[in-house]
Amino acid sequence: MSAAETDPTPSPLPIRSSSLKPCNANKEHDSEEDKLESATRPHPKPVLPKCKLRLICNNLDHEGSSIFFSNINPAVSLSQAVDAVLSILYQPTKTNKHIPPTRSVSLTLRSMGGVAYTTGSDIDDDHKEIHFSLDYIKDIASERQQQEIQGVLVHEMVHCWQWNGLGTCPGGLIEGIADFVRLKAGLSPPHWKKEAGGEWDAGYQHTGYFLEWIEESFGEGSVRKINATLQNKKYVEEEFWQRLFQKNVGELWAEYSNTLPKPKERDENTKADIDEEMKAHESNSVT
Template sequence: MAGKLTVLSLCSILATLAILCLSSEAGAVVYQVTNTAPATPGGARFDKEIGTAYSIRTLQSAAEFIWQTFQQNTPADRKSVERVSLIVDDMEGIAYTVGNEIHLSARFVAGYSGNLRDIAGVLYHEAAHIWQWNGNGQAPGGLIEGIADYVRLKAGLMPSHWVKPGGGDRWDQGYDVTARFLDYLESLENGFVAELNDIMRTGYSDDFFMQLLGKTVDQLWAEYKAQYPTKKALLFWTKFTLSSLPEFQS
């Protein structure tokens, strides 16, 4: 009896792995999903509410959207990626990407809002890391994260807690701050982000902004910030203006 139970248990495990490691092919890219934490609350919720099929469809849609955003119309324009893997792990944080592997936190899934758009937003961001160029590792981390969030922004999948346009202290602060800045630069020159990503294929320099837009990145950041004056800046300029008037001078 024990032997039969062992065989049945083994078959059950193999069947579960087969279900959790389904793959789907879109062009030359194979998408695979593996849940390594099915017994955790988040892993169980992933299987019940998100699942392999939805994840693969989302990764496929993300890739197509990213290629469009980066204006990579042919496989020759893109990174050579044959397989994209989504792995659900019992870990802290939300998600991270290494190479062509996206690791999604089961703990994040356990507590997420229940709106699948939140999951899609995370997957679009992480998929961007797979397909974007990083200047051979020379580009600022904040810019890399900003481009990934720019993809999420243009897909309309940004969360409500993101900074508003004009927010942030530095252009390379990363994530939503840099994404908003890049969106502004895109409004100055249609296709700017695609061009920036393309020339980051082999290296990186802040001079790329001058090459593409005719101004330094610091000039562009200053002009961007000036479009969204803060209360602090308005108070400063009000005091500065008043102090310049004759009746306010001692």
């Protein structure tokens, strides 16, 4: 390099235009946009919980097993039973903490007396077991097999998901809620009937129809409230019903009973129905 040569003069840095804003100038504006987008963006609706479903059949050679699998798809039927129970007894929330934390339900088909029963498993009470009698299934009339099996599954599934007043709820109310759900699911058998008299907590359909009347009289969701009230408190009969319906259960039962025909009236109605059927039959028989 010659002595006459000098270092090149560096080019000047570009001048920032005064129209340009600092990079954080829109920070507040962007934050508001984010909030608006978050508020308007569709969020997933709360959903009811699911649980693991299992099936155990202790004797595939049993006639009841053949009838069961001929009428029932276990995966579909058990899922439908869970959905029916949860949709009738609960409404979903973000946490679903108001729903029992049942983690699994195992259906065991086996030869035994009775119809079915539900219990907590040996693991812990969050794992439930439904035991269903193959002998009972074997004796179901052919035209009733599918409906009766599904009805029993729904009834027993209620016991996997209902509250029990910390173990103090009367058994009749527990069973009545189960049959109320079966009734609401459209799975009541033809021999069920509403009956006046007796005790309100006789259980099963006797109490189930009483709960149906409460639901109709005090509004949809009344039985859901009964179940919810049994979540964290012990059952004390007088205050329980007063708190929910401002009446004691005896008054409610009397009102319900008054809506039903008395035994004599039922007999007369039955006789009138029979007479009418006989007249219709005789009329149709005339050539």
